[in-house]
Amino acid sequence: MTEELPPQRKIIHVDMDAFFASVEQRDNPELAGKPVAVGSPAARGVVAAASYEARQFGVHSAMASVVAARKCPSLIFTPPRFEVYRAISAQIREIFAEHTDLIEPLSLDEAYLDVTVNKQDIAIATEIANRIRQAIFEATGLTASAGIGPNKFxxxxxxxxNKPNGFCVITPAKAPLFMESLRIEKFHGVGPATAARMKSLGIATGADLKALTLSQLEQRFGRSARYYYDLCRGIDHRPVQPNRERKSVGAEDTFAIDIDTVMDARAHLAPLIDKVWAVMTKRNLAGRTVTLKIKFADFTQITRSRSRGQAVRSRDEFEELVEALLAPEFPPEMPVRLLGVTLSGFEVEGTPATEQLSLEI
Structure with missing residues (x-):
């Protein structure tokens, strides 16, 4: 008797278009059609989101506000309203839930949906994606883009x-050619540094990557070789996980003025430690690994971690471990512009999704 193969997965990735900035343009008609950045225009501010009009000038999220203003002199800054973004995100997830319970949120503005089997018995995933996009627009006045494929990647x-307000379908038959034609910097998980290294090795497209054997990739990229090997072939076995495990809780702060003394560092770290510990306590989490992040004035950064055999059991113990990581780095060779702390390696799982707190946007 021949074993029946499982059905080909039908995965939709829904991504809101310039979400934070689009909400601000929706709620303030004077911003419509203008270059908008959500964030602070202060010297140490960072762009949290940029409208498509701003992106035409090269402005993007995580860019320093002063750089963004230099690229786009007409840029309009507006402060973030996370309570509004969260409420709209909840509306959007209710729309997702009309079609499937297999929803994996990645952030407030994007999620994976497995619609292989769906609540309305719609055979074509593209139809589901377009119904969702239309429902989102009718409920929120905002546009979303969608990708439909046989796996998450x-x-x-x-x-x-086809952003903004578009969709793209990549069938299993089209997937190999699509992956071969994709520029290497477009691959999910391939950052600028890795892309530059690959290009220096003559790897510019998925086809170039696919031409290398697993052994050749292992020689060049070590433990990441299998990931790249599968990636260029469009192989991704990861299921959509409705309850993704929380992996870390962290907080960080960018300072108005660079610091260079350990006393200043301790003063800035104290509220971050408080915030992280409050979340850990509220979510009934216990972590074994403490990580300290330090970003310097030239934007280079380092991380220092320490893992224990058992979980950190008190806020004071957490602070002591952070101090042990901090002390060897001071005095620094260069002033410090940002500090961050994270707890990970959980023994007790809480609510889904990694949580990253920030004292400044």
Missing amino acids: IAKMASGM
């Missing part, structure tokens, strides 16, 4: 192909 790549 391909669906995510597809959602960015």
Whole structure:
């Protein structure tokens, strides 16, 4: 008797278009059609989101506000309203839930949906994606883009192909050619440094990557070789996980003025430690690994971690471990502009999704 193969997965990746900035343009008609950045225009401010009008000038999220203003002199800054973004995100997830319970949120503005089997018995995933996009627009006045594919990686790549307010379908038959033609910097998980290294090795596209054997990739990229090997072939076995495990709780702060003394560092770290510990306590989490992040005035950064055999059991113990990581780094060779702390390696799982807190946007 022949074993019946499981059905080909139908995955949708829904990604809101310039979410934070689009909300601000929706709620303030004077911002419509203008370059908008959500964030602070202060010298140490950072762009949290940029409208498509701002992106035409090269402005993007995580860019220093002073750099963004230099690229786009007409840029309009507006402060973030996270309570509004969260409420709209909840509306959007209710729309997702009309079609499937297999929803994996990645952030407030994007999620994976497995619609292989769906509540309305719609056979074509593209129809579901377009119904969702229409429902989102009717409920919120905002547009979303969607990617439809046989796995999470391909669906995510597809959602960015026809932004904003578009969709792209990549069928299993089209997937190999799509992956071969994709520029290496477009691959999810390939950052600027890795892309530059790959290009120096003559790897510019998925086809170039696919031409290398697993052994050759292992020689060049070590433990990441299998990931790249599968990636260029469009292989991704990860299921959509409705209850993704929380992996870390962290907080960080960018300072108005660079610091260079350990006393200043301790003073700035104290409220971060308080915030992280409050979340850990509220979510009934216990972590074994403490990580300290230090970003210097030239934007280079380092991380220092320490893992224990058992979980950190008190706020004071957490602070002591942070101090042990901090002390050897001071005095620094260069002033410090940001500090961050994280607890990970959990023994007790709480609510889904990694939580990253920030004292400044």
